[in-house]
Amino acid sequence: MKVLLAIAGVVAVWGTATVLVVDKFNDPDGADTPQIAADSALQALSAQDKDGLLKVADPDLSGREQAARRLIDQCRGSDFSGARVTVLRSELADYLASGIVTVPHGQSACREFDLEVRRRNGGWFLSLATPEPNPNPLPTAATNR
Numbered sequence: 679m680k681v682l683l684a685i686a687g688v689v690a691v692w693g694t695a696t697v698l699v700v701d702k703f704n705d706p707d708g709a710d711t712p713q714i715a716a717d718s719a720l721q722a723l724s725a726q727d728k729d730g731l732l733k734v735a736d737p738d739l740s741g742r743e744q745a746a747r748r749l750i751d752q753c754r755g756s757d758f759s760g761a762r763v764t765v766l767r768s769e770l771a772d773y774l775a776s777g778i779v780t781v782p783h784g785q786s787a788c789r790e791f792d793l794e795v796r797r798r799n800g801g802w803f804l805s806l807a808t809p810e811p812n813p814n815p816l817p818t819a820a821t822n823r
């Protein structure tokens with residue numbers, strides 16, 4: 679009986695640990711630095727890996743999948759040899775950084791572009807999103823006056 683209780687206890691502890699690890703994996707902590715987040719995004723982009731881009735993208739932003747697809751399409755066919763990303767931290771807000779991606783042999787829209795990186799809950803994420811349409815746009819100026 680003691681052996682069965684010991685086995686049941688080990689299985690329960692192992693099951694709990696497995697659930698915690700799986701839960702942690704599904705809720706990413708983000709990168710340790712903005713440079714690591716930007717480098718991970720560049721690596722995923724060069725591999726045309728949408729899932730890789732989504733792993734470094736802020737999970738709280740909407741339109742992530744569309745934005746990842748659009749970025750991959752923008753750089754499709756580019757040669758990423760010599761590609762680099764230079765990250766500059768914001769002087770105004772310590773939770774923001776900007777990455778300048780340079781792809782020397784990239785397609786025209788992919789030669790140089792910006793990535794925004796932001797810190798959320800202690801981790802750094804790519805701000806990859808499609809803006810939500812404004813449900814209440816401001817009226818335009820009338821030209822018939």
